[in-house]
Amino acid sequence: MKLTETQIKIIEAAEIEFAEMGYAGASIREITNRAGVNIAAINYHFGSKEALFKEMVLYHIEPINQVRMTLLADALANNDSKPLPLEEVVDIIVRPLLAALISESCNDFHFMRAMGKGMVEERSFMKDLQQDMLKEIMPKFISAISNSLGNPQFDKIAYGIHFLTCCIIGEMMQHTRLAMVSGGTIDLNDIDGLVDHLVAFISAGLKAVSEVKPIN
Amino acid sequence: MKLTETQIKIIEAAEIEFAEMGYAGASIREITNRAGVNIAAINYHFGSKEALFKEMVLYHIEPINQVRMTLLADALANNDSKPLPLEEVVDIIVRPLLAALISESCNDFHFMRAMGKGMVEERSFMKDLQQDMLKEIMPKFISAISNSLGNPQFDKIAYGIHFLTCCIIGEMMQHTRLAMVSGGTIDLNDIDGLVDHLVAFISAGLKAVSEVKPIN
DNA sequence: TTCATTTTAAAACGATCGTTTTAATCAAAC
DNA sequence: GTTTGATTAAAACGATCGTTTTAAAATGAA
Numbered sequence: 058m059k060l061t062e063t064q065i066k067i068i069e070a071a072e073i074e075f076a077e078m079g080y081a082g083a084s085i086r087e088i089t090n091r092a093g094v095n096i097a098a099i100n101y102h103f104g105s106k107e108a109l110f111k112e113m114v115l116y117h118i119e120p121i122n123q124v125r126m127t128l129l130a131d132a133l134a135n136n137d138s139k140p141l142p143l144e145e146v147v148d149i150i151v152r153p154l155l156a157a158l159i160s161e162s163c164n165d166f167h168f169m170r171a172m173g174k175g176m177v178e179e180r181s182f183m184k185d186l187q188q189d190m191l192k193e194i195m196p197k198f199i200s201a202i203s204n205s206l207g208n209p210q211f212d213k214i215a216y217g218i219h220f221l222t223c224c225i226i227g228e229m230m231q232h233t234r235l236a237m238v239s240g241g242t243i244d245l246n247d248i249d250g251l252v253d254h255l256v257a258f259i260s261a262g263l264k265a266v267s268e269v270k271p272i273n
Numbered sequence: 274m275k276l277t278e279t280q281i282k283i284i285e286a287a288e289i290e291f292a293e294m295g296y297a298g299a300s301i302r303e304i305t306n307r308a309g310v311n312i313a314a315i316n317y318h319f320g321s322k323e324a325l326f327k328e329m330v331l332y333h334i335e336p337i338n339q340v341r342m343t344l345l346a347d348a349l350a351n352n353d354s355k356p357l358p359l360e361e362v363v364d365i366i367v368r369p370l371l372a373a374l375i376s377e378s379c380n381d382f383h384f385m386r387a388m389g390k391g392m393v394e395e396r397s398f399m400k401d402l403q404q405d406m407l408k409e410i411m412p413k414f415i416s417a418i419s420n421s422l423g424n425p426q427f428d429k430i431a432y433g434i435h436f437l438t439c440c441i442i443g444e445m446m447q448h449t450r451l452a453m454v455s456g457g458t459i460d461l462n463d464i465d466g467l468v469d470h471l472v473a474f475i476s477a478g479l480k481a482v483s484e485v486k487p488i489n
Numbered sequence: 490t491t492c493a494t495t496t497t498a499a500a501a502c503g504a505t506c507g508t509t510t511t512a513a514t515c516a517a518a519c
Numbered sequence: 520g521t522t523t524g525a526t527t528a529a530a531a532c533g534a535t536c537g538t539t540t541t542a543a544a545a546t547g548a549a
Contacts, residue, residue, distance in 0.1 A: 079394055086505085100507080212458050216451070216470040227436075227443045230393050231438070235431065235435050238435055238438075243431055243432070257481040258478035258481055262473075262477050300535080311497055312537090318496095321538080
């Protein structure tokens with residue numbers, strides 16, 4: 058979907074409001090006031106609050122997913138389609154996402170928090186949106202991760218993907234906790250530092266999960 | 274705070290509503306209808322919606338934190354106060370929480386989801402509540418983890434605690450994803466399986482983070 | 490029974506919600 | 520200049536929100 062200037066202006070205001078209030082708590086009036094447009098503009102330009110949220114997410118995520126897929130395809134091609142080191146796969150999942158989200162809005166990480174919060178509100182349209190976002194890339198990355206881990210039992214992959222998702226969504230929603238728990242030591246805009254540590258955490262976690270002994 | 278029968282009845286109804294709608298999205302009328310009490314009962318018995326949420330959280334969390342502190346103190350005492358294996362510390366953080374939350378309400382994990390969702394909504398009273406919950410146990414467990422890791426640089430601890438928290442809150446909010454990503458293979462009520470894998474994931478992640486090379 | 494207190498009930502409070510309607514304004518094509 | 524279509528503006532829609540008020544009912548002590 059091609060967006061007009063007004064639509065982008067509204068989306069940028071919406072990011073702030075959704076980030077701070079969540080989807081349910083966000084106010085159409087607050088968004089339109091911030092964007093400097095009339096209350097009716099959201100319904101005129103998007104159709105509804107739901108549709109606005111959806112467009113906001115896709116506007117950011119689609120280019121990120123394109124980058125992810127290209128990087129994965131290139132990495133596999135350069136490796137004769139053999140399994141990649143796990144860290145490389147996880148890096149391709151994490152880095153384009155956080156790099157885009159942290160760099161493009163320098164302060165407060167609005168879209169990142171907005172999307173994270175929306176995703177966990179469990180509305181039915183959010184589930185559909187999540188499906189839309191992930192259906193293209195999910196199978197490719199699950200397959201790459203499974204190969205990198207030596208194709209363990211599928212429940213190990215399931216646990217791992219679940220925890221990996223918790224980490225990424227949690228980081229997006231609660232990025233600012235880093236400043237709190239570090240007493241201000243960690244720079245919230247240090248993408249490389251964040252990604253390096255997050256990739257290390259997730260990769261080691263995935264390997265450990267794949268090696269947990271079955272109980273029976 | 275000692276709770277009356279009516280208050281507990283309201284709390285149990287509130288868990289369902291908060292779990293499904295989040296704090297902002299939850300309706301006082303829906304909660305009181307479900308509890309079979311009058312609309313005014315929440316303000317009469319608790320004072321406000323905020324106070325209800327607070328009591329709901331403390332009602333569940335305080336006993337869990339007591340168990341955690343006892344287990345940690347006992348483990349340290351049995352180990353001559355030497356550093357514990359990391360897995361043991363993480364297990365004490367995770368297992369009492371998930372065991373209590375999954376066992377006591379067999380279906381849909383209402384309180385778990387309610388608290389997880391509330392915690393990420395970033396209202397100011399939520400931050401105060403989080404402080405209340407954690408101020409007693411946080412320093413003890415951070416210290417134990419740091420010792421188990423051989424006291425690395427503090428920013429490694431900060432990254433680790435942040436990711437650990439993302440995993441635990443994420444698991445609480447999004448527990449049902451396990452059923453989805455596993456295609457129904459994983460039993461959502463299998464606490465031991467969940468905790469075993471989550472502890473392995475977090476512990477390995479923490480170790481890996483503590484070993485990430487500084488850039489400079 | 491009487492009285493004081495606690496708890497419930499019903500109704501209304503003011504505020505805000507997302508959306509729709511109606512009319513005015515603008516832009517470009519003819 | 521006129522007309523057509525797209526966009527903006529202002530106002531109102533019905534609904535729901537958390538909370539408060541007022542009064543009735545229940546409870547227990549004297």
